[in-house]
Structures are given as structure tokens and as C-alpha cells.
Amino acid sequence: MKCPFCGKGDTQVVETRMAEDGDFIRRRRQCAACEKRFTTYERPDVSFPAVVKKDGRRIDYDGGKLRASLNLALRKRPVSTEQIDGAVERIEEKLLTLGLREVASSRIGELVMRELKKLDKVAYVRFASVYRSFEDIDEFKTLVDEVRR
Template sequence: MKCPFCAHPDTQVAETRVAEDGQHVRRRRRCPACDKRFTTYERPELALPQVVKKDGRRIDYEAAKLRASFALALRKRPVSTQQIDAAIERIEEALLQLGQREVASQRLGEMVMRELKKIDHVAYIRFASVYRSFQDIDEFKTLVDEVRQ
């Protein structure tokens, strides 16, 4: 690995251990050229499916877009970052368990709605009102009544 300080092309691993979360490998490295130390983290790269949009376009799955959707729905709601991270992790695990190379954006939206319903009912209704594109107030009322039960 290239040194981030002097760009020397080869560094030495001084120490390796599993990170606290158990999901990453933490490595302390030393550059033989400048003698500076730095830390790197390794994690497995998982192939998440591509998302097929309504118009047929295929785009790569992006956790940042999913996080932005959660952030918008949960704006000014008393929900912790840890809850959001856990919800995104559950969605990603479900996507991996599907074992498919593609997933419809509608299915991904339904997964988000399911997670939001568990976390915060107001955020769930906010997301659903945009996602489902209600045509009249009766459809919206039905959703609210469903959440109340």
C-alpha cells in the first residue's frame, strides 16, 4: 500500500487485529521511507444488486442514497443515527440474501417503508406519501388509519 505521507509505493504491516465491531481488520502500517505510521481498515466487499428503476434504467446500489432517503423522512424526528444505521444494514442484508443481481426500485422502497414503520410512524407516513404518490386524501387517510391500528 502506498504511503499517504510521502507516496512511497510499499509499506510494511506492523500490527494486525480485528476491529471492535468484528467486521473489519485493522492494520497499523509503517513506511520504510519516511518512518511514519498510519492505520488502514479492511472489510469484505459485497456485491449488492443493481437497482432497476421504473423506466428500466439500471443503476448501482448506493448506500448514500438510501441514507439520504432515511434522513429526509426522519428530519426533525427523535431517531438516533444508530437506529438508521441498523435499518440500512438490515436492508442490505436482505438484498444480499435475495441472491439476485438486480432488484426493482419498488421492492427497495417497500423495504425502506417496512424499516421506517418500525422506527417512526411519522417518518413512515412522510416517506409513503411521496413514495406511493397518493392521488386523493382517502388513500392517505387509509395509510394513517393503518398506522394507528
């Protein structure tokens, strides 16, 4: 690791600590040349698959859009922020474990529906009615009947 103060490449790790949530490792380093200390952070380098839209366009995955969709469906529903965070984590973990370079937006939509069904039935129906583009009341009624079972 190159020293940010003098630019020399000879540094030693003096102390290593894992973050409380385990998401990264914090390392204190000391330069052998100027003896100044600095901190580095080690995080896993993961990349989400590209999202293939219905019209064939490919866009980068955006976790903010996923969270916004969940928040919109769950608006004014008794679901905590921690529960939403957990749902986002499970969806993102599933996307990463698929090991694909590209994933259809419809597959992400199905993952969202699965999580919403567990969290809140009303939010599930809200999301599904938009996601599946219901054309008439019978499709909506079928979904509600399915949720009631």
C-alpha cells in the first residue's frame, strides 16, 4: 500500500479491526519511510448484474430504484424500515448469488413480489396490480382471492 503522505510503497499493517456489521475491515498502517499512520478499508468488490428491460435496453442495477419501489408499495403501511432493509438485502443477495451478468427486470419484479407477499398483503396487491398491468377488475379480483387463501 502506497503512503498517502510521502508516496513510498513500504507500509506495514499496525492494527486490523472488523466493522461491527462485518461489511468491511479497517486497517491502521504505518509508513516505514516517514512513519506517519493512515487508515485503509477493505470491502468486497461485488457487481450486480445488468438489468434487461422489457424493450431490450440494458441498464445498470440501481438499488435506489428497488428501495423506492418497495417504499411506494408499502406507503402508509405498518412495516418498519428495518423490515424494508431486510427485504432489499434478501433481493440483492439473491441477485448476487444467481451469478448472472444480466437479469431480466421481470425476474427482479418477481423477487419484489415474493418479499412484499411476506411483508404486507396490501402492499403486495398494490405492487402486483401495477407490475402485472391489470386490464380489468377480474384479474384484480383473482389476485385478491389468491392472497386471501
